[in-house]
Amino acid sequence: MTLADYLQLTFVQNALLVGVLISLCSSLLGVTLVLRRFSFIGDGLSHVAFGAMAVAAVAGMTNDMLIVMPITILCAVLLLRSGQRAKVKGDASVAMISVAALAVGYLLMNLWPPSGKSNISGDVCTTLFGGTSILTLSETEVLASIVLSIVVMIFFVVFYHKIFAITFDENFAAATGTNTKLYNLLLAIIIAVVIVLAMDLVGSLLISALVVFPALSAMRVLKSFRSVTICAACISVGCTVIGILASAVFSTPVGSTIVVADLAVFGLSSFLGLILR
């Protein structure tokens, strides 16, 4: 089959559409997360989502989003809120929550294997590394991804200046009358939503790549917040499209192919950054 043949297939079209939207959202949030030293929150939250998925599977729920989304959002709020004055500091609490969720999730799936599924390790592997779930999206999932992505993008555009002010200097923003608590809360919710959506694309373990790489690549070369944001979005979308198509043609795992594309762009822009300096 050639590339053109693949593009005729509905599920490939769906995968591309959802992939583009999700990578756009995750890269937009990535800029502020990386700059606020929260790079690992994506990783932590995706592990939480994995744990929640395991719970849903064990409980035999058909629509696991109903439990995965609220739990992940809750953890995001707790993690971002505790940023400054928590007893356990930011990075430690992310590490703690993420491994705990991972361990509990895997344990539950082994103790009470979800009915009808015999291949647990295969299942777990799919959730962790993405597998083919992006190519087997149902119509509802596609629709949900589109709606949520659009909400995230609208949020980002409308609150762009506030996000910048809070990212650059949270204290100053709070002191001069910006409601930083509200925006941090909204940001936490949005991050959780994006992470859960992104799990289908690249899987639990590789989500951080979608969040971190585009932002870091853009920062190597560009010098204003706006250009970094726009560039990160373009890089992310480009890498995802290339990754999905390449994985179809070479039959490689979708998630890791996308991440390798991101990694390549990062290497390129680091090199470019060195030359331009």
Added chain:
Amino acid sequence: MALLTCRDLSLGYEGKAILQHVSFEVNAGDYLCIVGENGSGKTTLMKTILGLRKPLSGTVATGDGLRQSEIGYLPQQTLVQRDFPASVKEIVLSGCQGRQGMRPFYSRADRELAKENIRRMGLEALANRCYRELSGGQQQRVLLARALCATRKLLLLDEPVAGLDPKVTAEMYAIIRSLNRQEGITVIMISHDLGAALAHATHILHIGSTVYYGTRQDYLSSPVGKAFLQQGGVSQ
């Protein structure tokens, strides 16, 4: 009424007071310098004035039509800012954010104000440059321009010359002085450079085991002031 009145403030962490019975007021046009040893609670006091943290007891009140959100603030640089990809323009403009409320975008007036403050701080040539590429003194002027976007009345400066070389330090003090004298902006500055404090300030607030508040002249002849001067607090 004074611009800012602090009455019997006690400050501290988790119920343990590090600073007690602080009372002072700042009137329009004053230049108040807050001095004291490291760890005496200077930055905590400043955060309390800004409403970023609550005092254990006592009150902070603004008057003369000044709202708490109209206090311009020059914080100490954070780690995050040092490699932040943002242009000078973007940062100065973000000083107008506090007034936006739920409005998502800046108005023409906001952009004009940002431009005006960039000019005031002599940053026109750098307006499109990246913040992380500027020198320490230039970065401070950018943050000062941002603070001026947030206020027309009262500026709070937290160690504005920390890490600057002597020449740039002198320039920075000159800028602050002219904002105070020529433009009538009230200044509250934290400093452990007592020499500079005494050269420019009209009032001194000394915090530590003893708290002293008064005019510069009174401070010089007070026991607290004399003792602090003798410890070599003057760096001239």
